[in-house]
Every structure is written in structure tokens, then in C-alpha cells.
Amino acid sequence: MHDQPQTQSPPPGLAIQATGLTKSFGLTPALREVGFELPWGNTLALFGHNGAGKSTLLRTLATLVRPERGTLRIAGFDRATHPAQIRAAVGFVGHQPLLYDELTSTENLRFYAKLYHLPNPASRVREALAMAGAEGYAGQHVRTLSNGMQKRVAIARALLHRPAVLLLDEPETGLDAAGVIMLDAAVRAVRDGGASVVMTTHSTQRGLVLADQVLVLARGRVVLSSSSEEVTADGVQALLAGAA
């Protein structure tokens, strides 16, 4: 069972508070005045076409990208002054598994456990691998693992430090049906522990089922921000089609 998130329980304020996030890469604007609020325990589904800014937004939330303008508070910490504390509170699963090929799954996670300065690293690693259903290949070199298996280990990596906010960028990619079930169970466990989740997905149906809130991006801008009950899958699709 997933424990309480690292922050105090229940934590005051909002999990994520973002206003006016703006970022360009050279001449290409990736985010334009993006803002939203995410209370604790909520899940946000992020929709948008390729290039709409979903990955950039997630990376910005993970402090991997620094916004040119705007404010960002996660778990009460201001990105401008306490980025390291934000990193302690978020778990990130991106397109890359962030694993070292020549190390085993366990060695990879032990490394991250030390990087995060976790107590009892050995048991934490076992626990995270179990949650991701990856204990079976704990001792195998990552190079030998399939994409789906690597994805599971990557998810274990993100859960290792029991983050208060989980950021998932198209997490189903590479996972088989069993993997998707594992993912949903893990997300649910994290949420039951009081944590919040932001995830992008190409499946509108899945997103709406899992999420409490919806955010739709088009060319870096927010075109829809509401609770998941107020929209339908068709509605979101139409919006995306119109924004194409």
C-alpha cells in the first residue's frame, strides 16, 4: 500500500499552482501563458496534439525546463527559489526511461535512491520494483530488457521516493495490457495516498476516466481547462480537431 507523500499530511494549499508559464525554444513558442491549479489528490489529464506543448509543460513542472515568465508553485515550493525541494516532491516519467544500459534494474534504482538520499535504499528499491511489477528482472541488465520492461522500471524509478506529485508523459507507451493495468493500479495507489497526478495521454477515453480535471493545449496555449465531468471525449476530440 502506498504511504503518505513526503510532504506533511494533509498538505496545505494546492499541489500545483501555475500562472502565465511561457517558454520559447529559439523562435518556436512552446508554452504561452499556461496556468492551472491542481488540488491534492486530484488527477489532471493533459490533452493536445504533438507539438502542442504537453511535454514541455510536464518538463517545466519537473523543473527540467525553466520558464521565461510566469509563476509555479508545487507542494508549496516556489520554483524560482526552491527548485530542489520541488524535485524532491515530484516523480517524472518521460519519453526516456532514464536508465543506464550497463547496470541492472536494481543497480539503477539503488543509484537513484542514493541520488535522492533515501533511507533504507534496499527496501525502497524492492518496494518500487514490486509496485511496477518488475521484480522478475531486478537483476537483469537494462540493455537486455524490452521497451515495456524498461518502462516498468522507469515507473518504479519515479515512485522510488514516494513523490507527492506524479508527472507522467504518455506512460502507456510501450506497455502491454498487463502493464497498463499495473500503471492504473500504481496511479490509484499514489492518489489514495493523497498525492496528485498530471498525465498526458493520446487516448481521450482513458484520460477522462482516470482524471478529475482536464487541460487541453493547442500551440502552447490553454484552450480548455475544466473538470472531467463537464466534458465528453467527443468534445475534447472536436476541440483538438479544430485546433489542428
Added chain:
Amino acid sequence: MSAYLSAALAVYLKDVRLEARSKETVGAVLIFALLVAFIFNFAFDATPDIVAIVGPGIVWVAYVFTGILGLNRTFVLERDRGTLDGLMLAPVGREAIYLGKLLSAISVMLVVEFLMVPVFLVLYDISLLDLRFALAALLATIGFAAVGTLFSAIAAHTRAREVLLPLLFLPVVLPVIMAAVAITALVLEGDGWSAATSWLQLVVAFDIVFLVVSSWAFEFVLEE
């Protein structure tokens, strides 16, 4: 142990483990060092008199150019394989990553420098088995790594990394190269310690200044 040290050591030990397994970096760099040392033999007539004059230069040209190769690999691998994000997600200041990578760079260079000692002895009859040389080499290597770790983080993100790193690195560490060559010459001539003191002071000052400046500047380099 503080979070900062834990993270830095984690990065360093991870690099050590990876290197111990693949032996790629040390292997490639060592072969290159052997080639450089070997080629010098044909660059001039290696009589003992001439070797006495250019010996220190050969040693440090070999060490510096292999050092550049090794330095390039500290970040290029992480970036190309996408694992740099993993380091960037660490809940510590960027100085911790700098320290970890600094230790990795120093280790690779020291290993190669050490393994080359018998090579120089055999090829040129240059004996580097001297404690003073070891101290000078250690201090010089720290200086190279202090600047090189910072610049290799920059170069690794560009298209022209093989050219950019030496271009940025060599002019800045020139004082260290001068000091290393001068001290090596003094050691080979069998001179007293006192002659080397001012050079050693220079290297120590260089090391301190650039360890501080580089670790401060590092976060500005990695951020996206």
C-alpha cells in the same frame, strides 16, 4: 552524510561502476595516449639530450590531449543516451552533479596518467616515479578537471563538441600546463623542491579559483 554529498558520490560511484564494466573510456583514452607518445618518437630524433629538453613537454601534451578525450565523455554519454535528465531531477543543487562529474573526470585522468608512467620509461627513458611529480600531476589534473567538467557540459550540447571543448579548454588551462611542464622538468633534472614552489602555488591558486567559479557557473550551463 548530507544530501549534497550523497548525490555527488552517487553520481561518481555510478560512473566508476559503468566504467569498470565497459572499460570504454579508459581503454580508448589509454590507446590514444600510447599513440601520442609513440608518434613523438618520429617527430624528432629521440636522443637522450633532446629527450631531456622536450621530455616534460611530451608527457604533458600526451596527458592534456588524452584528458580532453576523457573529459568529453563525461557528459556526451549522459546526454546522448538521455540519462542527463535523471541527474537533473536530483533534489539537490547542481553543484552536487558538478562534484560527482569532477571526481569522475579526475579519476579517469589519474588512471591514464598512472598507466602511462611505465610507457614513458620504456619509450623515452623518462622516470616519473617521483613523489613530487605525483603531487604536481594530481594538482594539475584537478585544475584540468575543474575547468574541463564545466566546459564539457557546454560542448556536449553542441554539434561541434570535438572542436569546441579543446578551443575553450586549452587557453584557460594554459597556466596549469606551463606549471606541470616546468615542475616535471625540475623533477627530471633532479633539482631541489624550492624551485618548484612558485609553480605549485600557482596551480593550487588556479585549482581553488576555478573549483569555486566552475561549481557556481555549472547550474547556468545545465539548465534548459
Added chain:
Amino acid sequence: MADRNQLFLGISGLLFLVNLYLIFFYAPTEQVMGNIQRLFYLHLPTVWVGFLAFFIVFVSSIAYLLKRDPVWDRRAYAAGEAGVVFLTVAIVTGAVWAKPVWGVWWIWDPKLTTTFILWVIYIGYMMVRAYAPSGERGARWAAVVGIVGFVDVPIVYYASELWRSLHPELVTGPFAETGGLEAAMRTTLYFSLFAFTLVFVYLFRERFAQQRDDDTLAELRRAAG
């Protein structure tokens, strides 16, 4: 802004003409070296301006990293570019002067070594901007190079001095012997310094304005796109 800079161009251009007159007609011919010595009045000021420009790069780089205001990056860029130009002229005029006077194009004395190293650092500074994946990262990386480079320069000078004390080979040329100059020569030198500094200021302001306009255009494109 544009008008003021045109004024600058006018003044510095005029002063430069006066400077040329002073150099070639007013200043007396040096006894030992002859007319080639006049290059000195062109050479030394360009060295001075080159170092001044790098100091501006250093200060602007620190300000940019701390405040992230693009104004500082533009200043650093303008100063860096002008600095490369001036130092190139300095090295070339120095070599042209050296060959007939010393018999060699170049010697590795502390001042020349430091000037050359500074020039290479400048080149690296501009290259980093050129090879960076985006303008903003290029600006940041260049700022880091500018700071590291500037801190390094005095260390390079000191190391070269130390090296020379171990290998005293050549007699230093009359590079820094401003004290040994006649009054007329000194006047010419200082005037030349002043004229070159004004030319630098003009180039700096022009480039800065160009950068600012480029950035404004990019901003407009981003907002529209």
C-alpha cells in the same frame, strides 16, 4: 538613439582623422626603429580597447546570469564582437611591427602570450554562441565562458611571467616603455588611445542597437506565430 550614434560616428571619425595626422605627421620619427615605430600608436590602443571590451564582457556576463535581462546579453555580445575585431588588429599590427624590429613575427613574452590567449578565449566566446542550440542557451553559455576567461587572464599573465623568469631568452622590445617616450610621442599615444576608445564605443552602440532590434523582431514573430 540612432541619431546619437550617428553623432558618435561623426565625432569618432573626425577624431580618428586627427589621430592619423598626429601619428604620421606630428609625432617625431623614432631614432632607432624609424617610421615603423608609428605602428605602435595603432597597436597599443587596440590592445587596450581589446582588454577593456573583455572587461565589459565580464561585467555584463555576471549581470546577465544574475538578472537574466537580455539587455546585459546584448552588451556582452556587442563588446565581445568589437573586442575580437580590435584584438585581431592588435595582433596583426603587432606582428607587422615586430618583424622589421625584432626580426621575428612573434615572441612568447608575457604580454603577447596573454593577448593571444585572450584573443582565443574571445573566439571561443563567439563560437559558443554560434554553436548553441538556441539563442538563450548560447547567451548563458557565452556568459559562463566570458566569466571564466576573464578570471583566467591575470593567471595566464602571471604564469607567463614565471615562465619567462625561467627561460630568459629575448630582450623585451620597447612595448611598455611609454615612460621613455618624448612628450610629443606621449601626446600622440594618449590621443590615439582616446580616439580608438571612441571608435569602440561607436561600434559597441551600433551592435547593441542591432541586437535589440533583432530581439524585438523575434519577439513579434513569436507573438504572431
